[in-house]
Amino acid sequence: MTKKFESTDNYIATDDLALAVNAAITLGRPLLIKGEPGTGKTQLAEEVARSLAAPLYRWHIKSTTKAQQGLYEYDAVSRLRDSQLGDEKVHDIANYIIKGKLWEAFEEEQLSVLLIDEIDKADIEFPNDLLLEIDKMEFHVYETRETIVAKHRPLVIITSNNEKELPDAFLRRCFFHYIKFPDAETMQKIVEVHYPSIKKDLLAAALNAFFAIREVQGIKKKPSTSELLDWLKLLLADEIPADALHADESGSIIPKLHGALLKNEQDVHLFERLVFLNKRKQ
Amino acid sequence: MLIELLFRLRNARIPVSITEYLAMLDGLNQGVANYSIDDFYHFARLCLIKDERHFDRFDKVFGDYVNGLHNLFDEVIGDIPEEWLRMEAERLFSEEEKKEIEALGGWDKIMDTLRERMEEQKGRHQGGSKWIGTGGTSPFGAYGYNPAGVRIGQKSGRQGRAIKVWDKREYKNLDSERELGTRNFKMALRKLRRFAREGAQDQFDLNGTIDATARNAGLLDIKMAAERRNAIKVLLLFDVGGSMDYHVAVSEELFSAARSEFKHLEYYYFHNFVYEKLWKDNRRRHNETVSTDEFIRTYAADYRVIIVGDATMSPYEITAPGGSVEHWNEEAGAVWINRILEKFPHAAWLNPEPAAYWSRVPSVKITHELMQERMYGLTVDGIGKAIDGLKRKH
Numbered sequence: 001m002t003k004k005f006e007s008t009d010n011y012i013a014t015d016d017l018a019l020a021v022n023a024a025i026t027l028g029r030p031l032l033i034k035g036e037p038g039t040g041k042t043q044l045a046e047e048v049a050r051s052l053a054a055p056l057y058r059w060h061i062k063s064t065t066k067a068q069q070g071l072y073e074y075d076a077v078s079r080l081r082d083s084q085l086g087d088e089k090v091h092d093i094a095n096y097i098i099k100g101k102l103w104e105a106f107e108e109e110q111l112s113v114l115l116i117d118e119i120d121k122a123d124i125e126f127p128n129d130l131l132l133e134i135d136k137m138e139f140h141v142y143e144t145r146e147t148i149v150a151k152h153r154p155l156v157i158i159t160s161n162n163e164k165e166l167p168d169a170f171l172r173r174c175f176f177h178y179i180k181f182p183d184a185e186t187m188q189k190i191v192e193v194h195y196p197s198i199k200k201d202l203l204a205a206a207l208n209a210f211f212a213i214r215e216v217q218g219i220k221k222k223p224s225t226s227e228l229l230d231w232l233k234l235l236l237a238d239e240i241p242a243d244a245l246h247a248d249e250s251g252s253i254i255p256k257l258h259g260a261l262l263k264n265e266q267d268v269h270l271f272e273r274l275v276f277l278n279k280r281k282q
Numbered sequence: 283m284l285i286e287l288l289f290r291l292r293n294a295r296i297p298v299s300i301t302e303y304l305a306m307l308d309g310l311n312q313g314v315a316n317y318s319i320d321d322f323y324h325f326a327r328l329c330l331i332k333d334e335r336h337f338d339r340f341d342k343v344f345g346d347y348v349n350g351l352h353n354l355f356d357e358v359i360g361d362i363p364e365e366w367l368r369m370e371a372e373r374l375f376s377e378e379e380k381k382e383i384e385a386l387g388g389w390d391k392i393m394d395t396l397r398e399r400m401e402e403q404k405g406r407h408q409g410g411s412k413w414i415g416t417g418g419t420s421p422f423g424a425y426g427y428n429p430a431g432v433r434i435g436q437k438s439g440r441q442g443r444a445i446k447v448w449d450k451r452e453y454k455n456l457d458s459e460r461e462l463g464t465r466n467f468k469m470a471l472r473k474l475r476r477f478a479r480e481g482a483q484d485q486f487d488l489n490g491t492i493d494a495t496a497r498n499a500g501l502l503d504i505k506m507a508a509e510r511r512n513a514i515k516v517l518l519l520f521d522v523g524g525s526m527d528y529h530v531a532v533s534e535e536l537f538s539a540a541r542s543e544f545k546h547l548e549y550y551y552f553h554n555f556v557y558e559k560l561w562k563d564n565r566r567r568h569n570e571t572v573s574t575d576e577f578i579r580t581y582a583a584d585y586r587v588i589i590v591g592d593a594t595m596s597p598y599e600i601t602a603p604g605g606s607v608e609h610w611n612e613e614a615g616a617v618w619i620n621r622i623l624e625k626f627p628h629a630a631w632l633n634p635e636p637a638a639y640w641s642r643v644p645s646v647k648i649t650h651e652l653m654q655e656r657m658y659g660l661t662v663d664g665i666g667k668a669i670d671g672l673k674r675k676h
Contacts, residue, residue, distance in 0.1 A: 016324040023314040023325055027305065034334060064484050080502055124542070165542060171332035172301045178334040 011040070011047035012182075012190045020177040021048055021155075025111070030134050030156035032171070035179030038224025041159040044179075045115035048155065055108055057154075059101040060117045067129030070100040070116075074143050093143050102133060106150040114154045120163040127170035135173050182225065184211060194229050201242040206232060213261055216274065223261040231260035287326070287347050294343050296336045305329050319348065471543045471665065483508045515546035517581060517626070521591030522551045522564055529634035532660055533590055536632070546585075550577065554595045555615035556622065557606055574618055578625045586672045587622065587629040590660065593649040594635065600648050619652050629653070630668035634660040 005021040007013045013021070021044075024031035033041045049056035059070055075096045082090045089095045099107075105114040119127060133139045137150035158174065160166065182190060184207060191203055210231070214222050223231075262268045284307070291298045306329040309315065315325035323344060331340050483506040490505030497503070518540060520526075520533060540547055550560040550572065559571040598605040600615045623629055631653045633640065640646045640657070650657045656671055658664035 015320075016328075019315060019321055019324050020328050023309055023328060026312050026314050027309050029305065032332075064482055077502070077504060084502065168297065168332075172299055174332070175305075175328045176332045177328055178337065 005048050005051055008047050008051045010193050011043060012186060012193055013044075013047075014182075014186060017044070017177060017179065020175060024157075024175050025052075025155050027175075028137075028153040030158055030174045032158045032160060032166075032174040032176045033179060034160050034162060034176070036181055036222070036224055037161060038226040039179045039181060040225060041179060042115070042117055045113055045117075045157040045159075048157065049113040052111060052113070054110065054155070055112045057101045057105045057112060057114045058117065059115065061119055061122045061126070063121055063123070065122050065126070067126050067133075068100075070102040070130070071133065071139050071148075072100050072103055072141060073098045097141065097143060102139070103148055105154040106137065106148055108154065109151055111152055112154040114156045116156065116158045118161060119158050120160045120166070124164055124167075127166050131169060131173065134170075187225070187228070190225060191229070191232060195232055195236060198232065198236065199242065202235065202240075203232075205242045206235060210261065213258075213271070216271065219262075219267050219270065220264050221262075221267060223263075227261050227263070231258075234260050287343070288330075290343050290347055291330060291340065294339045296331065296339055296343070298330050302330050302332075471539055471669065485509050512543075512545060514544060515582070515585045516540065516544045516548075517585045517587045518547065518549040519556065519560070519587065519589045519591075520549065520551050521554060521589075521593075523553050525592055525594050526634075529592060529660070532634050536590065536660065536665075540588075548581070548585075552591075553608055554591075554606070555593075555599055556589070556618050557609075557611040557615055558613065558618065574622070578621060581626075583625055583627065585626055585628075587626040588668070588672075589629070589631045589653075590634070591631070592633055592635045593631070593646045593657070594643050595645045597644045597648055600645055600652070616648075616652055619649075623653070628672045628674075629656060630671055631657040632660040632664060632668060633657055637664075 005013070005018055005025070007018070020031060023029075033044060035041055045058075046056060048054075074093075075098055079090055079093070079096045101114065105112050134156060137153050138147055140147050187207060187210075188203065191198065191207070206228075210223065210228050213219070258268070258271070262271060284303075288298060288303050306326060309325060309329065310322075315321035326344070327337070327340055331337060485507050487505040487507035490507065491503065494503035494505050495501065518537065520537070526533070537549065550562060551564055552560050556574060558574050560574055560577055561571045563570060595607075596605070599607060603612060603614050604610050605614060631649065633646065635643075635646070637659045640650065646657075656668070658668040658671075
């Protein structure tokens with residue numbers, strides 16, 4: 001192994017995450033990533049690819065995605081059409097084999113990164129259908145009778161939002177890493193990477209307000225890292241001074257532009273009710 | 283050595299298999315995470331644990347395991363030289379802290395007590411945790427001073443931090459004691475399937491295509507159809523708290539089996555008997571409730587209702603207004619269950635208590651009658667019978 005993955009200039013990877021990625025590269029095993037929404041699961045693959053200068057193949061999974069589509073698809077319909085129109089192409093079946101993302105990644109001569117995004121969206125049998133392909137990094141094309149073997153084992157990064165349980169046999173072949181929500185210190189680093197020119201006091205005030213909102217009991221959708229970054233962008237664009245975020249300035253703890261943080265009207269109501277109660281207490 | 287970690291994990295009911303263990307050894311062989319306990323912790327977790335719900339249990343086992351290794355270290359190395367401890371302490375304590383130590387009777391006295399305490403602790407905690415002062419009451423604990431901590435500090439700062447990672451047990455509330463033996467339940471529930479085509483049309487419809495192509499004078503006309511899916515919809519109502527605490531495990535098994543089996547599954551909780559309110563989250567049961575009226579309005583009559591509860595209570599809790607043990611209910615539980623059964627003709631009650639006891643408990647008998655004899659045991663067999671009942675057309 002020559003290259004190692006570390007934090008880049010726009011992505012902060014904790015030590016354990018970097019270790020997970022590097023171990024997955026060394027041992028050639030897929031890496032399954034879970035975590036709260038908005039903790040940068042999908043972005044991880046992009047950053048790994050960028051920092052290792054490896055090509056990235058993205059396979060976004062939907063509820064209708066089939067495992068076969070990642071390998072290849074035989075377009076029987078256009079072949080039938082071509083035959084009706086007397087096209088010469090029709091004699092070679094290989095003309096109608098459409099390569100999937102897995103195949104494309106397998107053809108890469110160097111290390112590549114294959115992102116299988118949101119695997120839990122797919123049918124419950126989907127992971128089982130990919131067992132052998134992920135394990136041996138090869139598959140058989142029935143129509144042309146050839147076996148495709150990966151020239152260089154790609155780093156497979158799989159993300160999941162926990163909507164479905166994944167089968168044990170599949171899990172056994174993966175490394176598993178859970179991205180936990182960053183603590184205040186890591187969060188500060190993340191923000192600094194995204195907005196290097198942000199003022200210290202504004203950042204401190206904003207982080208305080210952000211973690212306070214996350215602590216509020218009963219909030220349905222806790223704001224995540226990506227929401228914090230959006231909110232900071234708004235604050236910067238509006239040139240809001242740091243002291244406008246302080247609780248006791250105006251007697252209200254509703255932060256400015258909180259719509260970027262709270263995405264659910266019930267949460268906003270709950271929050272406003274709490275603010276109201278707080279005011280009455282004072 | 284590492285084999286023991288594997289078996290300890292299995293004893294803690296973490297599903298680890300040989301595949302994962304070999305993968306870990308392979309990684310260690312290739313030098314992915316050697317020479318640092320911190321890296322080893324993360325790497326072992328990466329290889330062996332496949333679900334964040336098991337992180338907490340892993341942290342516990344790993345903590346015990348590593349502490350065991352430290353005890354081993356003690357036996358080999360023996361006592362820590364006092365001089366060394368003192369030097370280390372000089373470095374660690376601030377001036378104020380040193381003054382406080384003086385106030386407590388001076389350094390030597392503290393060291394004496396510490397040595398005594400260590401002797402005592404060796405006697406008492408054989409093989410257990412050997413951290414002195416984590417209790418927080420001894421003078422040593424007050425300064426965060428324990429021999430183990432200092433000793434680790436000597437080797438490298440990072441290790442001291444790593445110990446904290448698993449001692450913090452950050453994943454505590456992710457651990458759900460979920461039983462893995464849900465397969466039998468799944469098989470029983472599987473019988474409750476009714477396939478129907480719905481959703482996106484993404485499957486090739488051969489018959490439709492042949493038909494359309496023929497009508498099209500032989501020019502291809504593709505027809506697609508939606509995939510067949512299990513169209514059964516299920517509402518699960520769980521009794522929680524009180525006497526149901528003894529049946530938590532079996533209820534959880536049923537719940538987890540049902541969740542993976544049905545695409546349309548909604549669940550609600552109640553306490554003892556259904557009254558005017560149900561809730562979805564037990565922690566917020568007093569604030570966030572759903573009125574049973576709304577529940578009846580929301581779901582279509584083709585939902586199958588499965589109620590899980592032991593139905594063991596005072597008969598008044600079912601038959602009389604105001605009979606609830608928790609609040610004043612305007613209308614009796616019997617009224618509410620009848621309303622539910624009226625809306626949802628397909629219903630069954632699963633009772634975790636053995637069927638032999640049912641006839642002896644009046645409230646169970648009443649419930650059985652209210653359910654029109656559709657109470658079944660919460661066993662694989664009982665679920666099978668309940669499913670047969672739910673499949674029947676009314």
